[in-house]
Amino acid sequence: MRRVGIIAVLFVLVAGACSSSATTAPGGSVTAGVTLNVLVEAGGYGAEVTLAKAFEIATGNHINFVQVPYQGVYDKLSAEMSSKAGAYDVATIDEVWLPTFASFLVPLDSLFTADVKSNLFAHEVEVAQQGGHYVGMPMWDNAEIIFYRSDLFSDQAEQANFKAKYGYDLAAPTTWQQYSDIAQFFTRKDASGAATLYGSAVTGAMDSDFENLSLQAGSPGTILDANGKSIINNAQHQQALQYLTDLVCKYKVSPPNVAASDWGATQNLFNQGKAAMMMFWGHAYRFIPSDAPVVGKVGVAPMIAGSAGIGATPGPWFNVIPTSSKHQDVAQAWIKFAYDHNDFALQAPLGLVATKSAYNSVVGTAGFENIKPLLDTLSGPATKDRPLVADWQKIVDNVLVPTVQKAVACGSSPTDLLNAADQQLKSMGH
Amino acid sequence: MHVRLNDRAFALLLLAPAALFMLVLVAYPLLDLVRNSFFNGMLSAPDAGHFVGLDNYASAIASPQFSGALARTILYTLIVVPCELVLGIAAALLFNAIGQRSAIFRTVFAFPLMIAPLVAGLLWKFLLSDNFGVINWILHWVGILRDPTSISWLSDPTLVMFSVAIPDIWLTTSFVALVVYAGLQGIPGDILEAATIDGAAYFQRLRYVTLPLLRPVLAVVLVIRGVDAAKTFDVIWLQTQGGPAFASEVLSLQIYRTTIRFGDLGQGAAIATMFLVAMTVVSIVAVARVWRPGEGARRA
Numbered sequence: 001m002r003r004v005g006i007i008a009v010l011f012v013l014v015a016g017a018c019s020s021s022a023t024t025a026p027g028g029s030v031t032a033g034v035t036l037n038v039l040v041e042a043g044g045y046g047a048e049v050t051l052a053k054a055f056e057i058a059t060g061n062h063i064n065f066v067q068v069p070y071q072g073v074y075d076k077l078s079a080e081m082s083s084k085a086g087a088y089d090v091a092t093i094d095e096v097w098l099p100t101f102a103s104f105l106v107p108l109d110s111l112f113t114a115d116v117k118s119n120l121f122a123h124e125v126e127v128a129q130q131g132g133h134y135v136g137m138p139m140w141d142n143a144e145i146i147f148y149r150s151d152l153f154s155d156q157a158e159q160a161n162f163k164a165k166y167g168y169d170l171a172a173p174t175t176w177q178q179y180s181d182i183a184q185f186f187t188r189k190d191a192s193g194a195a196t197l198y199g200s201a202v203t204g205a206m207d208s209d210f211e212n213l214s215l216q217a218g219s220p221g222t223i224l225d226a227n228g229k230s231i232i233n234n235a236q237h238q239q240a241l242q243y244l245t246d247l248v249c250k251y252k253v254s255p256p257n258v259a260a261s262d263w264g265a266t267q268n269l270f271n272q273g274k275a276a277m278m279m280f281w282g283h284a285y286r287f288i289p290s291d292a293p294v295v296g297k298v299g300v301a302p303m304i305a306g307s308a309g310i311g312a313t314p315g316p317w318f319n320v321i322p323t324s325s326k327h328q329d330v331a332q333a334w335i336k337f338a339y340d341h342n343d344f345a346l347q348a349p350l351g352l353v354a355t356k357s358a359y360n361s362v363v364g365t366a367g368f369e370n371i372k373p374l375l376d377t378l379s380g381p382a383t384k385d386r387p388l389v390a391d392w393q394k395i396v397d398n399v400l401v402p403t404v405q406k407a408v409a410c411g412s413s414p415t416d417l418l419n420a421a422d423q424q425l426k427s428m429g430h
Numbered sequence: 431m432h433v434r435l436n437d438r439a440f441a442l443l444l445l446a447p448a449a450l451f452m453l454v455l456v457a458y459p460l461l462d463l464v465r466n467s468f469f470n471g472m473l474s475a476p477d478a479g480h481f482v483g484l485d486n487y488a489s490a491i492a493s494p495q496f497s498g499a500l501a502r503t504i505l506y507t508l509i510v511v512p513c514e515l516v517l518g519i520a521a522a523l524l525f526n527a528i529g530q531r532s533a534i535f536r537t538v539f540a541f542p543l544m545i546a547p548l549v550a551g552l553l554w555k556f557l558l559s560d561n562f563g564v565i566n567w568i569l570h571w572v573g574i575l576r577d578p579t580s581i582s583w584l585s586d587p588t589l590v591m592f593s594v595a596i597p598d599i600w601l602t603t604s605f606v607a608l609v610v611y612a613g614l615q616g617i618p619g620d621i622l623e624a625a626t627i628d629g630a631a632y633f634q635r636l637r638y639v640t641l642p643l644l645r646p647v648l649a650v651v652l653v654i655r656g657v658d659a660a661k662t663f664d665v666i667w668l669q670t671q672g673g674p675a676f677a678s679e680v681l682s683l684q685i686y687r688t689t690i691r692f693g694d695l696g697q698g699a700a701i702a703t704m705f706l707v708a709m710t711v712v713s714i715v716a717v718a719r720v721w722r723p724g725e726g727a728r729r730a
Contacts (some may be wrong), residue, residue: 402674
């Protein structure tokens, strides 16, 4: 009997030590021993993996990342929303998807203290609020800036020729006119007529350039106004699309087939040394491959300004918790940890963060030359978020991208295209 | 106690597991799809939809994007299937003529069949890339193109449907060739010999003896490849995502976009149901008109 009692006690002790059930973490405030499934875009993984290791040490919980391409995040979270399977505890999503998923997300109001809100950009705080609650915490923010070939711009012969032709010094463009002049100047062909260098890469298969230009031209919003009504054919949008069309069709500063150029194609054209400039997302500066012909030859500058000043559509990504998550307390702890240590993400290849303090900590640091232009662009007077409507993806797929593609295919009037787009948006209830 | 089953009952018993499998994994999802097509549910809240009758069907049919996608689906099928049939039959006839020595050639010819459509789509996207694609540069080097960017394979709306068909033809011609080759092995040699003795030339034997005897094989190939081509998704999605400006969007892409990207479960289900019915009808007609099963027995 005594032997049975000793064995029973030992059994309980061993069973307790081997138990996989969650216990209180060192520090005592959050459950430990949990594995969180975090859905991220491929680029976001780099930003979060270092944080994850620190989180695991601090809390005793494990982060399992599920990496997918950009569109895969939307698709998988849609499937999760429909199935409520509890496959993901946290997802890092694009801001434009917040309205679609808002009803499916756990409120994070307790995380948005006054200090937190003052350390975030105003548009991040505004966008995070959906249906009266803060449903996402920014993980990183981004915007398109100007990339240019610093070796070409600093070449004395190029500088002299440019000054002689255009009457002002060759430098990173700050206005629409300068961008167009420089792009034309650097478009070069060989004896057979084949292009050896394009003045600018143009992303004809995406909508971002058009939206940025519309804000720079002074549109009160891009595509839709504050009430969700179509403004796509207002004067500023027409100027924007005409400018983009002229670059491709009139001045021929880009390859002739940009209707199929997505972000990857644009980046590749520039990184392979085939384009003198591009308008691209700020993180791409640190993504230039080490064996690319342009390594060490890339300069960055804030987005160009139109009549309304520097303008761009920011691209913050938010950490959110699906209501189907079975570990919401740990998920919230992870999100808070990611905010508190947001500067960790600066060391990742993506090199993007969400807080002012984190960004300011690396301004002027070698290797982070893109941060100051990014901050200037995010703070630009014409910088505004994309419309946050539930059917934004439908608007992009059915209206915006086809409109831009038809414009850069050269053969349609931008005014006619925008009028048609306006009719389409109206038929969608906008 | 010994239970004796008659042949029919025993056959039904053996079919039962497969039937159950089909019921759970095929019939139930299909019925659910059709059911969804009569409701206006969204992917985010599939059970919250209301019954709307044929509204989803009406709005899909009235949509210019649906009619465009339908036309492009038919065009894509009409490009891909005849090309694969002609090339596949030609290859099979060649292998048959060479005989046993064609084994190595058949093996090499089958290599594309082992590549996943996903990989093929990516591969051809890079090969056909307007700016960096090897195809354009080869054509430029041999002097066919003055400028390597002259042909916009994937961004020219008038060309893109033919361009996205290339990977499909490259992938699956070998399947057609192998199936037809297997069919050729089943043609009795004495019939061909008799035709030769009667003075029939090669193409006369091909037209009046070989192809008619290959009809069941060709019907199977036609149905399989026709349905596969009509429902192609991955190869086109990877290359162009249906662009530029919907110029390469076929019905399968539209179903995906409507259901997953826009979350419109009802309309996506309506398009998918119409597509399913159309494919079933086409398959039945193809089997009945090309294969004509049982015709030989009826003639006898």
